[in-house]
Amino acid sequence: MTSTVDTSKPDLDQRRAELANRLDHLLPAGTLLTHAEELRPFECDALSAYRRQPLMVAMPKTVTEVQAVLRTCHDMDVPVVARGAGTGLSGGALPLEQGVLLNLSRMDQVLEVDVPNRLARVQPGVRNLHISDHVARHGLYYAPDPSSQIACSIGGNVAENAGGVHCLKYGLTVHNVASVAVVTIDGELIRLGGAGLDASGYDLLALIHGSEGLLAVIVEITVRLLPKPVHAQVAVGAFTRVDEAGDAVASIIASGILPAGLEMMDRGCIEAVNAFLDVGYPDCAGLVLCELDGTEAEVKSQIEAVSQILRDSGATEVTVSRTEEERLKLWSGRKAAFPAVGRLAPDYYCMDGTIPRRHLARVLNEIKILSERYGLSVVNVFHAGDGNMHPLILYDANMEGELERAEKLGGKILEACVEAGGTITGEHGVGIEKIDQMCVQFSTIELQQFHDLKAAFDPRGLLNPGKAVPTLARCAEFGAMHVHGGQLPFPDLERF
Amino acid sequence: MPDLELVGNHSDTDLTEPLQSAVCSAIAERQSLEIIGSGSKRFLGREPSGVRLGLAGHRGIIRYEPSELVLTARSGTPVDEIESELARHGQMMAFEPPRFGKGATLGGTMACNLSGPRRAFAGATRDFVLGTRLINGKGEVARFGGEVMKNVAGYDVSRLMAGAMGTLGLLLDVSLKVLPFPAIERSLIFELDEQGALLRMTRYAGRPLPISAAAWCAGVMYLRLSGSESGVAAACSDLGGDELPCDAASAFWDALREQQLTAFSGDGVLWRLSVPPATGPLSLDGEAIIDWGGALRWLRTDVDPVRIRQVADEAGGHAVAFRDGDRSGSIFQPMDKALTQLHRRVKDALDPHGLFNPGRMYAEL
Numbered sequence: 001m002t003s004t005v006d007t008s009k010p011d012l013d014q015r016r017a018e019l020a021n022r023l024d025h026l027l028p029a030g031t032l033l034t035h036a037e038e039l040r041p042f043e044c045d046a047l048s049a050y051r052r053q054p055l056m057v058a059m060p061k062t063v064t065e066v067q068a069v070l071r072t073c074h075d076m077d078v079p080v081v082a083r084g085a086g087t088g089l090s091g092g093a094l095p096l097e098q099g100v101l102l103n104l105s106r107m108d109q110v111l112e113v114d115v116p117n118r119l120a121r122v123q124p125g126v127r128n129l130h131i132s133d134h135v136a137r138h139g140l141y142y143a144p145d146p147s148s149q150i151a152c153s154i155g156g157n158v159a160e161n162a163g164g165v166h167c168l169k170y171g172l173t174v175h176n177v178a179s180v181a182v183v184t185i186d187g188e189l190i191r192l193g194g195a196g197l198d199a200s201g202y203d204l205l206a207l208i209h210g211s212e213g214l215l216a217v218i219v220e221i222t223v224r225l226l227p228k229p230v231h232a233q234v235a236v237g238a239f240t241r242v243d244e245a246g247d248a249v250a251s252i253i254a255s256g257i258l259p260a261g262l263e264m265m266d267r268g269c270i271e272a273v274n275a276f277l278d279v280g281y282p283d284c285a286g287l288v289l290c291e292l293d294g295t296e297a298e299v300k301s302q303i304e305a306v307s308q309i310l311r312d313s314g315a316t317e318v319t320v321s322r323t324e325e326e327r328l329k330l331w332s333g334r335k336a337a338f339p340a341v342g343r344l345a346p347d348y349y350c351m352d353g354t355i356p357r358r359h360l361a362r363v364l365n366e367i368k369i370l371s372e373r374y375g376l377s378v379v380n381v382f383h384a385g386d387g388n389m390h391p392l393i394l395y396d397a398n399m400e401g402e403l404e405r406a407e408k409l410g411g412k413i414l415e416a417c418v419e420a421g422g423t424i425t426g427e428h429g430v431g432i433e434k435i436d437q438m439c440v441q442f443s444t445i446e447l448q449q450f451h452d453l454k455a456a457f458d459p460r461g462l463l464n465p466g467k468a469v470p471t472l473a474r475c476a477e478f479g480a481m482h483v484h485g486g487q488l489p490f491p492d493l494e495r496f
Numbered sequence: 497m498p499d500l501e502l503v504g505n506h507s508d509t510d511l512t513e514p515l516q517s518a519v520c521s522a523i524a525e526r527q528s529l530e531i532i533g534s535g536s537k538r539f540l541g542r543e544p545s546g547v548r549l550g551l552a553g554h555r556g557i558i559r560y561e562p563s564e565l566v567l568t569a570r571s572g573t574p575v576d577e578i579e580s581e582l583a584r585h586g587q588m589m590a591f592e593p594p595r596f597g598k599g600a601t602l603g604g605t606m607a608c609n610l611s612g613p614r615r616a617f618a619g620a621t622r623d624f625v626l627g628t629r630l631i632n633g634k635g636e637v638a639r640f641g642g643e644v645m646k647n648v649a650g651y652d653v654s655r656l657m658a659g660a661m662g663t664l665g666l667l668l669d670v671s672l673k674v675l676p677f678p679a680i681e682r683s684l685i686f687e688l689d690e691q692g693a694l695l696r697m698t699r700y701a702g703r704p705l706p707i708s709a710a711a712w713c714a715g716v717m718y719l720r721l722s723g724s725e726s727g728v729a730a731a732c733s734d735l736g737g738d739e740l741p742c743d744a745a746s747a748f749w750d751a752l753r754e755q756q757l758t759a760f761s762g763d764g765v766l767w768r769l770s771v772p773p774a775t776g777p778l779s780l781d782g783e784a785i786i787d788w789g790g791a792l793r794w795l796r797t798d799v800d801p802v803r804i805r806q807v808a809d810e811a812g813g814h815a816v817a818f819r820d821g822d823r824s825g826s827i828f829q830p831m832d833k834a835l836t837q838l839h840r841r842v843k844d845a846l847d848p849h850g851l852f853n854p855g856r857m858y859a860e861l
Contacts (some may be wrong), residue, residue, distance in 0.1 A: 018589065093815065106625050109734035114773030116698045139702065174655070175623050188834050195772040195812035197615065197791045201858075202621055202664070206655035210648040223724040228706040250563040256586050256676035279501055298706065298727030307643035354644040358565055386645035387564075434649075441649055445636045449846070451651055 004196045011142075012098060015056050019078060019100070020173070026068040033057040042101050042260040045083065046148075047181055047433055049403060054081070059103045061182070063189060063219045064420070066102070070217065071187035073100055076122050079462045080185070080214040084156030086123060087148040089350060090431030092160065092212045092467055099465075102217060104155050109188070110134050117195060118225040124155025126217050128162075129234050140225040142488065143170035146427070151479070155218045156445030160370070162212030163427035165261045168385035169293075170177045174209035182208060182216035189200045195222070207453070212429050213464040215457040229293035232260065233303045237310030238282035238288050238317040242266060243361040245286030247383045248313035250357060252290060255272050255309060257302050261291040262385030263334050264365070269341060269379045269392075270333075276340035279333035285433060288384065289334055291327075338392070345394035349406045352434075353417030354388045354426035366416045367391055374409040376402070388426035415440050438468075439475035447472060497527045499822035502549035507577070508556035510570065512637065512668055514631075517852070518549055519637040519666060528854045531662040533572055533604040534712070536597030540608060541661050543823045551668070552844065557581055558669060559643070566626065566643050568671040571603025578602060579844035582674055590618040590675040594753045603667045609659030612753035613709035613720070616701075616788035622658035624673045630657065632664040633847030643671045661857040664846040678722035686717040690777045691783070693717040695791045697707045698774045705731050710789040711752055713759055718748060722768075752787060755794075759785050760768055764798040764820035771813030778807055794818075805829055828857060836860055 022033050027127045029458040033039060043051040055078070059068045073080050079099035086093055087103075095101040105125035110131070114120070115138050120131055128149040132141040145164035146152055152162070157173045158180060166447045172174070179193030193205035208215060239245040245264055251261065261435045265273070265287045273279055281287055288310065303320055310318045323326035333340075341348055355363050364380065371378040377394045392414055395406040414424040424430070438447070450469040454461070470478070500509045524527050528546035538544060538648035541723055548704035555572035563583040569578055575595055582588055592612025592722035593605040606628075622703040654671075657664060690694060693712040700707060700719070719735065721728045730738065740748065740798065751757045758768060769778065773790035782797040797804070801817065803858030814829035836858070843850070845861045855861070 019749070028695040059688060114772075114774075115702070119703065119772070132518060148619055159821060163646050167646065171619065171623065174652070175619060190834050190838060191714075192835075194770075194814060196770040196814070197773075197788060198609070198620065198622075198659070198770050198814075199837065201831050202660055203609075203656055203658055204838065204842070206622060206652050206658075207842075211651055215651075229704045242663040253565060254563040254585075254677065294723065295704065295706065295727050296577075297730040298724050300541055301724045302727050317701065354646050356561065356566070358561060358564060365525055368762075383646070388644075388646045390642060421642070422647050423642050423647040424646050425649050426644070429648050430650075437524055443638070445632075446638045446640065446650070449632060449636075449640075451636055451840065452654070453846040455844040456838070496737060 007207055012055060012310065014154040015098065019072070019076060020056060022072050022076070023069065026072065027058070027060070028063055031059055031065065031429070033059070039111050042083070042103065045086040045091060045093040047089055047094070047431065049397070050091045050094050050432055052097055054093050054101035055097065057101045057103050057322050059106050061106045063183065064218060066183050066219050067104060067189065069100065070183055070185055074185050074187065074462060077460065077462070079465050080217070081464050082159070082217045084153035085127065085151050085153040087158060088429065088431065090157060090350070090425070090429040090433040092429050092431035092464070094285045094432050096465070105153060107219070113138070114136070115140070115354045119195065119222050121220065121222045121271050122154055122219060122224055125153050125355065128154055128157055135225055136228070139228055141228045142174050142176065142223050142435055143226050143477070144173050147335070154221050154223065158218050158221055159211065159213050160429040163383070163388065165263065165383065168262055168298040169260045170226070174206055174453040177209070178222045179222050180205060180208060180218050180222070181220035182218050184216045185462050186461070189219070193222070198470055210429070211433065212468040214454055215463065221382055228231060228261075230326060231296045232291060232293040233299050234289055234291040234318045234321045234330050234350040235302045235306050235310060236281070236330050237286060237313075237315035237317055238284040238476040239286040239288065240284060241314070242286040242364055244388055246357065246360040246384070248288050248310055251309050251313055252306055253385070255305065257292070257305060259290045259306070261289065263289040264382040264384035266336065266380040268377065269337055269381050272344050272379060272486060273333040273337055276343060277333055277336055279329060281333055285314065289330065293459065334381070339394050341379055343395070345377070346396040346398065349393040349395065351389065351393065351410050352414050352428040353414050353422055354386070355417050355420045355422035357384065357387045363389070363416055363420050367413055369413050370409055371414070374405050374441070376406055376409055383426070387422065411437055432467055435467070435470045435474070436478045438470050439478045441465040444472055444475070447475065497521060497525050497547050499548040501548070502815070503552055504553040504555065504731050506770045507637050509553055511554035515549070515554060515666065516637060518634060519631050522851055523635055523829060523849055526849070528851055529545045531666055533601030533852055534574070534597065534599030536595060537608050537610070539690055542827050542859070544856060545854060551666070551731055552599065554668065554783040562587060564841060565674050566671060568643060568669055568779045569602050569661060570669050571601060571606070571667040571695045573602045575600045575602060575605055579647060579675070583677070585715065586677050587674045588677050589624065589672065591621050592616055592626055592753055593621060593717060594755065596754065597828065602670055606658055606667060606670050607660065613711060613749055613787055614711070616791055617708050618675065622655050624653050625658050625670065626673055627671040628657055629652035629668040631668060632665050633849055633851045637668070641671065652749060655792070661855050662853040663843060663861050664852065666852060678708065680728050681720055681722045681733055682728050683740040683748070684721070684732065684735060685740055686719070686737040688717065690713070690786070693786065694776060694790050695775070700735070701789050705735070709749060712786040713752070713757060714783070718747070752785070759783065760794065760796070762796040764796050765817050766819040767795045768818040769804070769808045769814040771794040771808060771811040773783055775811045775813070778811070780804060796835045801826070824853065
């Protein structure tokens with residue numbers, strides 16, 4: 001256990017005043033927010049079921065200011081939660097009552113574009129899509145495209161190792177970042193990675209990716225850029241059975257074609273999308289979307305091969321985009337899947353398990369059984385190419401007990417993913433949301449190893465404590481919960 | 497404790513238990529270990545020390561699902577065995593690991609994070625790592641990552657093992673993402689000087705061309721194009737140059753990957769400089785071999801190491817004394833104090849007794 005935050009300190013107001021007083025001397029005016037009404041917008045990230053008011057919010061504009069905040073917090077034993085755009089889906093940026101929320105969204109400048117080496121050096125608060133927009137005039141782009149790319153910031157992308165629709169071919173954030181500058185909790189600035197294709201020493205750059213703000217605060221990122229493909233086309237196949245759609249995906253991969261995107265939707269999702277948009281997806285049990293990109297000659301030959309595979313796998317209908325307009329239209333339904341599903345129920349809860357693709361039919365069937373058992377509907381969208389599922393659990397937070405039921409169902413779905421040889425989170429992160437399921441995926445030895453690594457960066461456990469890696473005590477308790485058939489002991493205890 | 501080479505009965509042997517006992521005995525006897533596969537990369541790094549613990553007997557492909565693009569094998573499995581199994585299904589390790597000798601193993605490949613010509617266009621060993629099972633320095637077996645492409649549960653300990661020169665743990669199994677072989681590959685050559693070749697490589701890398709390797713050696717730039725027949729044909733006619741016959745092309749790329757071109761041999765130290773690809777010709781005596789579209793420069797030279805490291809550093813890269821020369825000094829680019837201390841703490845977190853390959857990478861680790 002590395003979390004050593006002392007909660008027996010003087011009460012919060014006094015603490016706030018003391019810290020603000022020290023930071024005021026170090027930071028320009030307007031950097032600190034301390035009033036309750038100013039703090040409210042920072043109570044949660046995109047997992048809004050969890051809310052908590054931070055002690056204060058710091059909004060630095062420079063690396064030096066970040067260092068000053070961290071040094072002071074380290075000095076005073078105050079925990080720090082870093083936050084970017086706040087679009088995270090797992091509560092990773094949920095504040096702590098006794099802690100500072102370090103909001104990096106004001107550090108939003110593109111610092112340098114190195115066209116010959118295809119690199120862009122940016123601050124952490126730069127929005128993902130802004131990078132591609134900024135370098136478009138050089139024929140370059142930044143490949144990872146999480147669905148929130150219009151709003152999410154690159155610092156958060158690194159902290160979560162964000163994925164996206166195109167990562168089967170172009171990789172995750174970790175594959176597309178050359179270096180980062182981080183500040184450790186004691187205020188030290190450290191550069192990891194380099195401008196070449198590798199760097200000396202351990203691959204701490206990889207370790208920072210997906211570390212959810214527990215190891216260090218990311219203050220600068222150099223991303224790799226790629227030449228924009230000249231041509232892209234999408235083929236859409238409709239299937240009367242979900243397992244046939246799954247087989248089609250496997251056959252495409254086995255054929256030696258590497259699609260830029262390979263997505264799947266189930267009937268519930270297709271119906272929601274058709275009701276929401278005029279995209280005209282066929283009425284079917286499973287829809288496969290396969291995008292190819294590259295040179296025109298390359299795409300033309302591969303799209304024919306993919307269409308044939310879809311038909312051979314039993315597709316009742318195959319549509320291929322003929323123009324860029326048609327391609328965007330066919331994708332628009334997939335991209336609108338979440339808002340479309342949002343109209344089916346007052347709330348939905350998005351899961352993020354990843355499984356070996358061959359177990360798709362089995363896991364979907366288990367989800368169906370669980371959905372009936374818990375009395376909540378589930379619709380499925382799926383990054384089929386890389387096995388990343390997004391079951392969406394529909395519920396109504398205003399109905400007594402439904403949120404709890406949705407969370408319990410979600411936990412069971414994740415356990416089914418682990419059971420199938422997969423993982424509880426493919427791209428959204430553990431945060432606070434899936435922390436109990438970490439106890440299912442990892443052994444005590446492995447969790448302790450994570451805590452030891454955390455301590456190598458942050459010995460006093462001040463960075464984002466309580467997220468991403470559960471304490472062994474918490475897992476023991478979670479195990480006990482299982483024994484008692486889901487009856488939570490001490491229901492009044494705050495759990496985070 | 498004597499050197500220990502555990503031998504399996506056949507090509508599919510799980511030696512997890514005896515390896516774990518060996519590590520636990522080493523802890524009890526306070527004996528450091530030199531982890532070794534086939535020994536094909538024993539020349540790399542600082543002078544090995546400690547009792548040898550051989551892993552070549554712990555071998556075999558555990559799972560391979562071509563339609564999932566995932567392969568899991570024990571660390572002692574020969575790279576050749578993995579490559580031929582993949583080839584049977586039209587797939588490959590896209591990072592083209594160099595073997596540097598008979599019997600090169602998956603574990604050694606991972607520990608050294610060495611990658612061949614396709615690296616600049618497809619990714620390095622570290623980019624294809626999905627998961628590992630390992631024995632840590634406390635003698636515990638732990639598993640990190642998994643067999644799926646996307647996995648952000650827990651810290652990425654498995655990727656951390658890539659390039660750690662065996663100093664952080666004993667690798668038991670490795671799961672890799674594999675890729676389909678391109679339908680066709682063709683290679684073009686252009687007579688160019690170093691400067692001209694670097695400019696040309698940089699220009700092409702900024703365009704969406706199906707390039708899978710770009711190298712320069714002795715006045716000739718080599719380009720390899722991979723993809724569908726029509727896509728590669730279109731790029732070939734666009735780029736010009738002379739086409740290398742198929743056999744000559746694969747002989748060249750193999751020789752580059754395995755360092756068998758004449759320019760790799762000679763006197764002095766073989767230096768590996770990893771720099772931003774558009775870096776111009778290095779101001780160092782001797783003629784470089786260029787790989788990775790400019791990002792990797794090999795140089796046989798007697799030039800003062802301090803000067804070489806300075807040139808690499810100024811370019812934003814780093815230098816490794818790859819082969820020959822003094823193996824007791826600095827082999828890898830020295831790191832500053834803060835980064836060294838962080839490395840030390842990471843090493844302690846995984847190998848608190850300093851058991852595995854002490855000093856092999858840096859004297860302090």
